[in-house]
Amino acid sequence: MLRLWPLGLGVNFSFTGDGEHNGATVGFDNYAELIDDPLFRTALRNVGLLVLLLPVAVAIPGLLATFIYLRVPGHRIFRSVYFFPAVLSPVIVGAIFNLLLAFDGPLNAVLGGSGLGPVDWLGDPDVAMFTVVGVHIWATSGMALVVFLAGFSTLDPALLDAARVDGASLARMIWHVIIPGVSRTIQFVVVTTMIGMLTSMFGLLYVMTSGGPEGSTYLPEYYIWVQQGQMSRPALASAASTVLFLVMLVVGLLQVGLLRRAGRED
Amino acid sequence: MKQRTLWSASLVAGLVVLAGCGSASDPDAASGDSQGKLVVWDWKSGDATASSYVKKAKADFAKRHPGVTVEFVAQPFEQYYTLLGAAIQAGKGPDVMLFNGGGQLRDRADSLLPLDEYVRDDRKRLAGWEAFTKDGKTYAAPVTLQGHPIYYNKSLYRKAGLDPEQPATSWDEFVADCRTITKATGARCFAQGNKEGIGIQFFLSGLGSGVLSPKEYDDWIAGRRDWSSPAVKRVFSLWKEADDKGLNNDGANSTAMFNDAFAVFQSNKAAHVIGLMSDVGHWKDFAEFLDADDVGVMKSPVVTAGATPRLPYDGGIGYAVAKRTKDPKVAADLVRSLSSTDALKSFHTDAGAIAADRTVDVSSAGPAVATIVSEIDRGKPALHVALSSKTVDLMGRLSQQLLSGSVTVDSAVEQLAASDRAG
Numbered sequence: 249m250l251r252l253w254p255l256g257l258g259v260n261f262s263f264t265g266d267g268e269h270n271g272a273t274v275g276f277d278n279y280a281e282l283i284d285d286p287l288f289r290t291a292l293r294n295v296g297l298l299v300l301l302l303p304v305a306v307a308i309p310g311l312l313a314t315f316i317y318l319r320v321p322g323h324r325i326f327r328s329v330y331f332f333p334a335v336l337s338p339v340i341v342g343a344i345f346n347l348l349l350a351f352d353g354p355l356n357a358v359l360g361g362s363g364l365g366p367v368d369w370l371g372d373p374d375v376a377m378f379t380v381v382g383v384h385i386w387a388t389s390g391m392a393l394v395v396f397l398a399g400f401s402t403l404d405p406a407l408l409d410a411a412r413v414d415g416a417s418l419a420r421m422i423w424h425v426i427i428p429g430v431s432r433t434i435q436f437v438v439v440t441t442m443i444g445m446l447t448s449m450f451g452l453l454y455v456m457t458s459g460g461p462e463g464s465t466y467l468p469e470y471y472i473w474v475q476q477g478q479m480s481r482p483a484l485a486s487a488a489s490t491v492l493f494l495v496m497l498v499v500g501l502l503q504v505g506l507l508r509r510a511g512r513e514d
Numbered sequence: 515m516k517q518r519t520l521w522s523a524s525l526v527a528g529l530v531v532l533a534g535c536g537s538a539s540d541p542d543a544a545s546g547d548s549q550g551k552l553v554v555w556d557w558k559s560g561d562a563t564a565s566s567y568v569k570k571a572k573a574d575f576a577k578r579h580p581g582v583t584v585e586f587v588a589q590p591f592e593q594y595y596t597l598l599g600a601a602i603q604a605g606k607g608p609d610v611m612l613f614n615g616g617g618q619l620r621d622r623a624d625s626l627l628p629l630d631e632y633v634r635d636d637r638k639r640l641a642g643w644e645a646f647t648k649d650g651k652t653y654a655a656p657v658t659l660q661g662h663p664i665y666y667n668k669s670l671y672r673k674a675g676l677d678p679e680q681p682a683t684s685w686d687e688f689v690a691d692c693r694t695i696t697k698a699t700g701a702r703c704f705a706q707g708n709k710e711g712i713g714i715q716f717f718l719s720g721l722g723s724g725v726l727s728p729k730e731y732d733d734w735i736a737g738r739r740d741w742s743s744p745a746v747k748r749v750f751s752l753w754k755e756a757d758d759k760g761l762n763n764d765g766a767n768s769t770a771m772f773n774d775a776f777a778v779f780q781s782n783k784a785a786h787v788i789g790l791m792s793d794v795g796h797w798k799d800f801a802e803f804l805d806a807d808d809v810g811v812m813k814s815p816v817v818t819a820g821a822t823p824r825l826p827y828d829g830g831i832g833y834a835v836a837k838r839t840k841d842p843k844v845a846a847d848l849v850r851s852l853s854s855t856d857a858l859k860s861f862h863t864d865a866g867a868i869a870a871d872r873t874v875d876v877s878s879a880g881p882a883v884a885t886i887v888s889e890i891d892r893g894k895p896a897l898h899v900a901l902s903s904k905t906v907d908l909m910g911r912l913s914q915q916l917l918s919g920s921v922t923v924d925s926a927v928e929q930l931a932a933s934d935r936a937g
Binding site: 267268270287350351352366368369370371372373457458460461462463473474476477478479480482 | 593595596597599600603621622624709710711764765766767768769774903904907910911914915918920
């Protein structure tokens with residue numbers, strides 16, 4: 249009951265009005281308003297963008313873990329360095345990258361010095377979402393990397409040795425030996441990374457872009473927060489929250505299906 | 515799998531059947547406060563510069579109500595309205611609470627106590643009541659005045675060979691002076707921060723009286739806003755033009771107003787900034803980095819003939835009383851103590867805010883304050899404060915689109931008109 253009752257209240261509120269219609273039943277009016285709101289549509293589009301960027305978010309820690317597993321020089325140091333950001337608060341990460349990525353900040357100074365010109369990392373609507381996702385991946389990939397390393401420990405070293413004896417290149421070893429060997433780990437990281445991207449980016453968005461520029465970095469969570477707190481529209485926020493709940497439900501069911509299929513393959 | 519999907523679908527269907535009963539807010543919730551205690555929420559009482567102010571207000575209140583304890587709860591400003599909104603909706607909010615003048619208060623007027631009968635004696639002494647008024651009723655007593663003076667750096671003017679005591683009075687002269695300053699010192703004309711879409715609010719109010727005719731200005735404040743008028747469009751084309759001509763610092767859309775844009779001004783990288791006159795981004799902050807005598811205050815240059823530049827200001831912050839408080843008179847008395855002359859004098863001295871009290875002596879505060887205060891009686895309410903929170907939010911996004919070129923002035927103004935009409 250403690251879990252379902254608040255959920256029920258949220259759905260219930262989404263069918264009531266805000267402001268002067270406070271408490272009155274308004275049917276699907278809030279949902280109609282959401283569909284009409286270009287800002288909410290942008291937020292949903294950005295959810296789609298996150299799904300598209302998911303392979304990148306999984307591939308980066310996967311590759312880094314592979315290099316550590318294959319004992320590149322300095323792999324012990326890299327293991328720590330890659331993990332450190334995972335213990336930083338998103339607020340601190342955002343503040344640090346705000347400084348680094350400022351228009352007159354050090355990264356643009358380097359780019360300017362090399363003749364590439366400055367990039368408005370957080371002020372260009374075509375760039376800002378990728379910047380925030382990039383920082384999110386930087387901050388969270390350490391955890392995925394640890395999971396990958398745990399998965400690698402189950403790999404049979406004899407297979408890698410055999411590949412080496414056969415003269416396989418690094419790329420072929422990764423493709424034909426490592427990836428099939430850690431397929432269940434990859435599936436687990438896909439699921440957890442996706443949940444993280446959909447539910448844990450609020451802090452970074454709040455600190456780095458506040459949903460801007462031009463609303464280009466809105467996600468449903470941020471939209472809900474703005475409507476509830478800044479615009480005093482709790483019923484509309486409840487409707488947006490219900491939509492997000494349904495999106496997460498669908499994504500969750502797809503993930504469960506994916507894991508079950510993986511289990512059957514084994 | 516199929517069974518689980520059915521369960522999930524049943525749950526959602528069940529919730530939909532129950533939907534529409536009740537409301538997201540709870541206006542009828544009874545006060546949960548204990549007798550003899552008032553809880554105040556604000557974002558100021560935790561500041562060192564406000565401690566003397568709070569102490570004096572509490573002492574004033576204790577004299578009249580010795581049996582009532584007052585608890586101040588300082589909230590972080592970034593979260594303030596979110597927390598307050600949630601508390602009000604849950605019917606568990608504070609008895610007395612701080613508000614910025616304008617939309618945030620008006621949006622929540624339904625949950626607030628009209629104070630007119632309690633603050634009658636303070637009417638003349640305090641200024642800035644309009645920002646805390648909705649439909650003819652007053653919901654908070656002003657503590658400070660908030661406005662948007664154009665601050666300028668007199669030392670940059672001197673270095674460029676310009677007379678710092680005679681800033682430009684027309685837009686063309688102003689742009690020419692800026693070109694001269696940039697050529698001589700490398701400093702840009704405006705320190706501009708529009709990362710959160712706040713820059714356009716300052717620009718609209720700071721320069722609006724130099725663009726709109728006096729009648730258009732008054733009509734705007736009275737709610738008769740003609741978004742299709744050439745002067746209104748000119749404000750937004752001027753916003754774009756200033757950026758296109760390189761008058762702003764680079765990357766205005768990724769520069770936060772607080773405190774990056776102000777830092778640009780303080781560090782001599784821009785000659786002007788449209789700042790505030792409350793206790794952040796104002797004359798006292800700037801005077802910590804620039805010589806106090808080098809902080810100048812000017813009125814908007816005249817952009818269109820017939821405009822009469824004036825200081826744009828409103829009530830800045832003020833304390834309101836929750837409708838659900840147990841003893842409205844006692845809570846209103848606390849508001850009166852929080853806006854008493856003695857307390858506000860401390861706020862002005864320690865925080866540098868322009869107090870809402872006309873009787874507070876500011877003669878020792880320096881030339882910038884003297885200029886601001888001398889303009890208060892001729893001043894007008896700020897243009898952006900008259901807009902709803904929703905329209906201000908939209909204006910922030912559209913202003914960013916104007917700078918990046920992804921929307922035209924005509925389209926931006928049409929969207930703002932539609933939002934303004936919808937309320």
